[in-house]
Amino acid sequence: MLIDLNPNIKVVRPEGQAVFPYSNSIFIDDKVKTLIDAGSGGKAYTDIAPEKIELLLLSHYHFDHTNGISFFENARKMVGEEELWAFTDENQFLRSSGYFRWEELIGSPKEESWSKSIHLPDDVPSRPGFQHWEMEVFKDGQEFIVGETRFNAIHTPGHSPGHYAFFFPDQKILFSADLDISPRGPWYGGEFSDFDDIVQSINKMTALKAETLVSSHRRVFYGQVEQLLHDYLKVALDRENRILDCLDLPCSLDDLAERDMAFESLPKTSHNIFWAKMMILKHLQRLIKMRQVKHLGNYRYVRTD
Ligand SMILES: [Zn+2]
Numbered sequence: 001m002l003i004d005l006n007p008n009i010k011v012v013r014p015e016g017q018a019v020f021p022y023s024n025s026i027f028i029d030d031k032v033k034t035l036i037d038a039g040s041g042g043k044a045y046t047d048i049a050p051e052k053i054e055l056l057l058l059s060h061y062h063f064d065h066t067n068g069i070s071f072f073e074n075a076r077k078m079v080g081e082e083e084l085w086a087f088t089d090e091n092q093f094l095r096s097s098g099y100f101r102w103e104e105l106i107g108s109p110k111e112e113s114w115s116k117s118i119h120l121p122d123d124v125p126s127r128p129g130f131q132h133w134e135m136e137v138f139k140d141g142q143e144f145i146v147g148e149t150r151f152n153a154i155h156t157p158g159h160s161p162g163h164y165a166f167f168f169p170d171q172k173i174l175f176s177a178d179l180d181i182s183p184r185g186p187w188y189g190g191e192f193s194d195f196d197d198i199v200q201s202i203n204k205m206t207a208l209k210a211e212t213l214v215s216s217h218r219r220v221f222y223g224q225v226e227q228l229l230h231d232y233l234k235v236a237l238d239r240e241n242r243i244l245d246c247l248d249l250p251c252s253l254d255d256l257a258e259r260d261m262a263f264e265s266l267p268k269t270s271h272n273i274f275w276a277k278m279m280i281l282k283h284l285q286r287l288i289k290m291r292q293v294k295h296l297g298n299y300r301y302v303r304t305d
Helices: 042-048 081-087 090-096 099-106 195-206 225-246 253-258 270-289
Strands: 002-004 009-012 025-028 034-036 055-058 076-080 136-138 143-145 150-155 164-168 173-175 212-214 293-297 300-303
Touching: 009 042, 076 081, 081 090, 081 136, 099 270, 150 195, 195 225, 195 270, 212 225, 225 253, 225 270, 253 270, 253 300, 270 293
Parallel strands: 034 055, 055 076, 076 136, 173 212
Antiparallel strands: 002 009, 009 025, 025 034, 143 150, 150 164, 164 173, 293 300
16 A cells, blocks of 8 residues: 655555564656565555665665565665665675574574575565665665655664664655664664664654654654654653663563563563663663672672762
8 A cells, every 4th residue: 555645755555564574665757767665465565566666765674674675686786785784795694684593592492494494475475584686775864866856874773783874855754664663662673773863863763854654664653753753752761761770770671671671572482582681781781881880700799970
């Protein structure tokens, strides 16, 4: 399904819900037919003639944004310069999940690869895992003029190191990709995720004064963008404050995770516990950097003041 934001800029909505393995894409129906992200599924892309897409830009390398790259065989393909490795360097790609920390954080060897066991819908043409693609790169601030429509790539790391948002200054439309306004707040559970970067990236997006916000996994929001971004960041900042409160007394990572510091209300699967711990670690890294917390060794922490 297509949602017109203006005569040229459209949101491609997946057939099912815009949740993994699907995500929203942006289609720019102008002189140069352009698509941002490739995870809406084959059924959704029948609305836009995939063979006519000339330029495919990726917000970042995660599977739910890249699984449909093969639909766009005639397109120039581009990703942010900070994430070219995800399509060229398999070792770095494997490292990015952080799964090499699994045994240390969970206490038992990682069971069968999640990527091998998941069931995917028929219109998702690839499976999670490293995919080699010839990619060109774009940079922070780079302007794309694709006919009457122009927009800029905005480097917004934190979720992943080469995560980009896209801003259409004439229409004040922001595509915030996986800074997705989820009620659970931002996700920063990857090896190369960084919570300081999340804070700065959300502030950077707020400064754009967008009037319409589209993200990868939610509906279109018209108006009150500043408030939405503020509330979204607040979910994570509140989590950081709760961590800090706990650390009045020495506390282990296990204790912090046990107190449900991240991923509240999600089922306690080993993957959810792993990502919760990874995200709590990102807060601890930031708090240590700000000298508010010190590491006592062996994943035990305490507040310094
Ligand atoms: Zn992502």
